[in-house]
Amino acid sequence: MRQALSTAIAGLAAGKSFTVLELAATRVTAFQVEIDAAGVPRASSHPGTGLSTPELAGDLFIVNSAPDAPDAAVALKRLRAAHPEAPVWTKAGADVGELVEAAIADAPIQRSHALLVARANPRTGHIKLALKTLFPEGARRGEVTELAVRTEATDAHGVVFAVVAWDGSTPALLSAESALLRPGEHHVTARLRQPGEVEFLTPAGLSRDPRSVADLLAAIPSSFERVERAHLICAIEVAGAAARVATRLDCAEKVIKAAHRQFPQPDRLRIGLLAYGGHRIGRRGRGRRGDRVIVTDWLAAPEDALKSLGWLGTTELGYPRAAQVEDMLAAVVRRLEAASRPPQTTLLVIGDRPPHPPAPDGEAVPCPHRHDWQRLLGTLELQPDVTLAAIRDQPGSPGGAAWARLGAAALKPLDTVDADAFGAQIGLVVPAKRRMPIPLID
Structure with a gap:
């Protein structure tokens, strides 16, 4: 009986079940065996009323544990007529619940x-x-x-x-x-x-x-050990209200300083600094000349990048529903591809508007330069040494799908960013006490 039930359990698919029906002297009990969502066999018992048969599910196995009881014999005769294909075992005093649990324990694991x-x-x-x-x-x-x-x-x-x-x-x-x-x-x-x-x-x-x-x-950190060399690229949207742009620039300054405290030695931390705004779209939906991403620094020392950051100001808003995110990504991809062996790189985008699509999609006008932000971002996502992080004015604004990819490692609201905590999350700042709640393997 136990071997037959174990074989039946091994053949069960997820979500399927069978029933083992115990005929005792004064009662009928159904033990339902099924495979749960984790692929593990589980059993539950459902007693009937007297010798009435409980609801059955799947294939049926019958165990007569009271062969000398007249009522059990009557119930068995009725079940044989209704389920002639069901196997029947007779063993006086059999503990069917224990039998089912033992069969489950004997079965091979399915996952x-x-x-x-x-x-x-x-x-x-x-x-x-x-x-x-x-x-x-x-x-x-x-x-x-x-x-x-x-x-x-x-x-x-x-x-x-x-x-x-x-x-x-x-x-x-x-x-x-x-x-x-x-x-x-x-x-x-x-x-x-x-x-x-x-x-x-x-x-x-x-x-x-x-x-x-x-x-x-x-509780599992994203980075465990200090990286030897790092390249932090800060891409900042500098179009919009002056106070909002100033907050973005201030946020970039705090993140750069937090990373610099982690990498105080010369040449261990290099900073890239890009400023992007909005396209100026003409009457025919075409971009005007002069729309470009400003790269003030690429592999600069933190001190020099902070000086350049201080010179950045606010530019006109331009097209309101999207910004030059795709142009910025094109500039980053082009420079990274030209590097022979880049260090561990983090692209931090600080802004709010989503990118322009490469072609008309009904939501925003296409990028005048026909840059495809999804293809460019996909190129960065495939780089094992590139981390994508983002700080957005309002993460719940339209364009969330694009910003979710831009901030794959971390996406935070602008007004609540803790530079040290954010740096730790993206691997640029290592906490003084590093804790790992699960085992590590090489």
Whole structure:
């Protein structure tokens, strides 16, 4: 019975189920077995009223645990007539609930069970989440795996060992346990207890972690170690109300100074400074001459870039529904492609209006220079050493999809930016106390 049920569980698809019906002397109980959203088999019991049959789902298996009871015999006869294809087992006193749980424990896992870990780029220190497989699809209870991880300083919750079910799409959290471990190398030994349940034999002292997945992910920094050399490119929209432009310039100054405090040595931090405004559109929808992006600095020392920043002022608004974001991106891509081996680069865009489309789309007039902001931004997104960050006047304004991509690593409202916190988020400022809540692997 147990082997047959385990085979049936192994053949279940997500969202499907079958029913094991127990015929006792005075009652009928249905045990429904289904595969949950994480690919883990689960069982639930549904007692009927007396010997009436509860609602059935999927294929049916019948266990007669009271073969000498007249009422059970009558119920079995009725079920055989209604479900002639259903297998029937007879065993006096059988504990069907325990039988179903044992069959679930015996079944192979349908999705690999993996440990949530982090990887640090050895050159830049930027952190990416990763999954380290503990048990592949098809593994069974009792299998043991070992791996080496590295831990760093944590908060009072300790290092979290989060296990997820993974089928190549969206990982589903199965369990999260934590322990206070010393920073350094640790040997991890895990045993598969049954589908959905992983037991950590080492390190010792793990206990259930109370944090949600969102809390755990929010505690993982984007950058762990100091980068050796950095290139911060500040692209600032200088068109609009004078007070608003002044706030943008002041914000850029604070971010540059925060990064400079992190890189005080000469030549470790270089600054690019670009100013862009709005296109001046004529009556026929064409841009006028003189519309261009101003590049005051490209690989300047922070002190020199700050002087150039002080010379920037306000220009006329121009076309109100879009700005020269696409022209600015073209200037950045052109210069980065000309560099032989650029350092870790962060493009910080500070402004508000969205880019012009390359062709008419009904929302805004096309870019007069026919620059395609999506293609240009896609070029930057493919560069492993380029980080995209943005500070926008009002993140909720129209054009949010474009700004979400411009601020892929971080997107903040202009009036509430903390330069040091923002620098830490984009990897230019390393906190004095670096904390990593999950294990790292090389």
